[in-house]
Amino acid sequence: MRRRSLLLAVPAGLLTLAGCGDDSSDGGSASASSSPSTSPSPQKSTKIVPGPLPDVTAGKEFGEKPTVAKGPGEPSPELAVKTLIAGTGTAVAKGDFLQANYLGQIWSTAKVFDNSYDRGSPSVFPIGVGQVIPGWDMALVGKKAGSRVELAVPPGLGYGEAGNEKAGIKGTDTLVFVVDVVNSFNGKSSVKGKAVPQEDADLPEVGTNTNGSAPAVKVPKTAAPTGLVSEYVLEGDGDVVKATDSLLVQYKGVLWADGKEFDSSYQRGQLAQFGLGEVVKGWAQGLTGKKVGSRVLIVIPPALGYGDTPPQGTPIKKDSTLVFSVDILAKM
Structure with a gap:
């Protein structure tokens, strides 16, 4: 089914440096x-x-x-x-x-x-x-x-x-x-998945609240992982996300270096929607294979984020490791 753009901006903190792709088509349509x-x-x-x-x-x-x-x-x-x-x-x-x-x-x-x-x-x-x-x-x-x-x-x-x-x-x-x-879904929506134990002390701890408020994200005072981390915080039972999917999400992003928030759909009160081909590689790889209805912790090393060319006007520095809590609300 082809559809018009829904005219909602993808937050700049998520865009690939090459910019957005065309979201006017739903690839599964006949x-x-x-x-x-x-x-x-x-x-x-x-x-x-x-x-x-x-x-x-x-x-x-x-x-x-x-x-x-x-x-x-x-x-x-x-x-x-x-x-x-x-x-x-x-x-x-x-x-x-x-x-x-x-x-x-x-x-x-x-x-x-x-x-x-x-x-x-x-x-x-x-x-x-x-x-x-x-x-x-x-x-x-x-x-x-x-x-x-x-x-x-x-x-x-x-x-x-x-x-x-x-x-x-x-x-x-x-x-x-x-x-x-x-x-x-609206700006106060949260997923309702089953809590998964967070047992690795070297990874950030993400809150499991489902009241529509932004979860707390506590970054440990340890060295950042060198590879991509993608772990369930709350595991849903919806469809498995494919690399070609477009998603509707709530999310919060903080810097590994100091734990400070740099981007949040909760703060704006507006959900984010995007195709996985339109976002940084760490998001695309970290969300592919996860289930709709889940909250996911994603830790993105610089090579899969912004590397030495961070977005202007943001707190993201060169070679920053990024930490996200992402609620996968629905496929678009």
Whole structure:
């Protein structure tokens, strides 16, 4: 599934010296540029109505790929929304990163133009802030994790008069979506993995709190390791991270030399998202093979960090060893 950039800056402390790569593509997609995270059209209505909506005829349980009938007659010119399954998890807030599975089809033909179920993992994108089509922003903020929501999106709250030619969507098409709200993340999110004993006195000790606050990172008064260190602090049970993945994370970075913090997503109150090809080698190598839902200690020697060319305007000196606590919240 190709998608537009989510327009969130990768913190300078993580970028490779060569700069960012193109994050406009999700390498696992076989679909056209039809996801709800492609360019939104101008909003023309703010009213939400309960229907009409087509029936879900199969795959009716949360997490199952649904089969949806053709739209019954003429669709409403307003946004139609119905909660098919009411979840009991955390409510999605404006500005959160929404993690959801979804299927989208055209009202008049029942032609499916996109679905995340066949890709094997939910999509993640900001909600309520204009980074998805307006119908999604209006319908999904306030829904709780574990909910299944059906919506019929009129053209003015979808792709507008231009439609989406690659996806076969005309400017007059009402779009039907079934959305399973899996989770949501924000600047106060933490992973919930199982604590792993930290028994090596020559390595930094990382806090195991999961309340959304930055964990303490205590650097020992010993010589820094010469090689890369990547160890679980909290081990999750999610998918294994691949070198080609893009991730959504919380992190904190300190210098081995004095333990002082030089960068933190917690301090900014904003999660970081990036492709592993866009960050320093120590991050890419240290996170590859780890599980989503984990907190990871990464100690990066100069050769895999910034070496003798540290980023300007930061406390990082030449040949600095860097220490990070990284919470892997989700794949993007």
